[in-house]
Amino acid sequence: MYADLIDFDTTGKVSADIFHSEETYRRELSTVFARSWLFLAHESQLRAPGDFVTALMGEDPVIVSRQRDGGIRAVLNVCRHRGMRVCRQDSGNTKRFTCSFHGWTYDTAGELVKVPRETEGYHDRLDKKGWSLTPVTRVESYRGMVFGTWDPDAPALIDYLETARPALDSFIDTLGSDIELAGPMKWRIRGNWKMPAEGLGTDGYHAETTHASALQAIGGMAEPSRIFQYSSAAGHAAAMTDLGVTQRMHEKAGVGPSPHGTNDTVTVAHATVFPNFSFIGYSGPLRVWQPRGPEEMEVWGWVAVPAGLDAETRRQKLRGVTVSFSSSGVFGCDDSENWSEIAAVGRGFVARSTPLNYQMGMGFDDPAGTDLPGFDVRTGHLFNDIGARGFYTRWAELMDGPELALTPSAPPPGANGRG
Template structure:
């Protein structure tokens, strides 16, 4: 870590016991740089889905925070992830989105790396000094990589707890989408990517906690979906439900009424709901499996109703890049998989009738964030404050569906990480202390 980096105590920005947040957390460049060091670098981050890697040599490029990353399946069929940066001058060694390769070669000076990240070729190698050890200059590998029911996560933090522990109680809610089929899940239709003007946290917190906006922001979409075509689908927007708040920053919200669904008819008719009740239990089938929204801290979100999974890649304090996949059950017939894919695109694809509403909201919120008065506003996150309980049905702490509870939990985790030195800072402090003795 560079010694000139300063860290702010963000406790003054988030007064969560009163449900208040300073708007500066969405626009301050210094806080954003601190997020990259203390939120993204130490956390488990979603990379890809296992089904994207079928044969040795298959690869996919993505980001961890703003760090470019290659995910590759080696000859030993082991999945690995590396910093997509040549150890010579730092240029990306892979500039394709996905594909198959035998090696990655930097197009600047020709350093080449195999699928396990080992440096295998250095042009003009005889001109390097005798102490140059080629096997010490492989690609920088993530500290840990693991999967959860098809989802691939990694972290740079060698001290991070195992993935299962980092997901915590969220796995019960994740399984409502990932564990419907004994054969597991797969992604179909590739990856859709688009850029939005807005801070990444705006999207992550909404998917964790915000059902509140549905009947306002999505009124036109609900009107289209209403059987009468004359008004919002009231059984969706005026419904009982619960919101889960995880102490690790994850969150999920979902209706608990059997008619609170707006899934695709072909997909709905495919399921054997009695078999699903036996597999997942009544609470999941009547709640988080039917519809709803969720975020795995910090920037992975999903929608069970249409199989949408997405990452909010940060691109500065004012911009994010959205990457979205469609997840389906492996045993679905092809026509059902295709129906789910098309339904996802029509609702939450880059031009989807719901997605466009959300993107406009986040961009509009960000548009005024840099004004002096508007940028120093205190924002109200008090809905549902003090109303969270253990309801005896849904694991963990839950509250009413209309609540900011999971958003407060998200920012509590964000605050704690922002105020805690990461593993790389501790290592730097130890080295500095030795140097001053």
């Protein structure tokens, strides 16, 4: 039982093995990733019919595209002929996707529309309808954010996101409601995907140590007047703080007034939508921690910017994020160093067998934050592992639950002259 690998009632332990085990990783793909709603795209990337982006759902590549009827559809980006990746671009606009191996061609809905040498090779008996690209079971949007799931029994997206919405709404509202995404920037790092996912949900604790030099350079951390974290049964987690904190950070750094306001409104500082979609408030970085094995991940990063910014303001905004939270940004480098070292040292037999401590704040959850509208979930102080405990509780629940039952449609009869 994966539930036995965590204990948040008495010891606060998490087994180190869950960050290294190949077997655990394989089960994550068929349970956690196959049965959750996963972030795919933002609607601003798919404005016109034929606009598409490629995305990942766990290790499964998909194409997400705007249809002629205005809907958004996603299909597995794997050719039905020999399993080649059909589309190898990040994004674009097209009517057709042609596989570069033998030329099978699909429309944006995934229907197989053209097969080279269909007459000579298949004697015009190929049932093309039966060999379309595998559709993603469900695709839904929330405030422009497009998610997909393979699970036909998943709750509606809006319900799945219920306890993530205070953070997600705050992220979007702070940027001005009408946003678009710049990116993605993609990079690979060693490390298990769960480390940054829990971190962006819960780990304000690391900042003073991991980012000590960077914080020194910008004048140190400002004390927020209100800050708390929340965690939910759905596994989502976030840290919320008052907007005034960014103002005080700006003052300390001597870089002029914060563009984000100075009031005590509580807004999202950082959050993770279970399982692997994270964002940072105010400045707009979005992340998907793409799993690439138990000790490897591909980071996909975008920056959300208000739509219609003039070119110079947009450039400055993107530059601000690039120097802080990108692959080469000061905070980004500090963070990935930790995740890579954990992956490296945790390969040891003894290291993998040694439980890790997720006790912080256990039993001291502060219900005071619940007076804030919309936060009817458990809350704690900044220095609290509450978000991680919620994340791993949900994770274990899915890991111990059934794998996604795939019911691929039976291939149609052959084209061999007898079928």
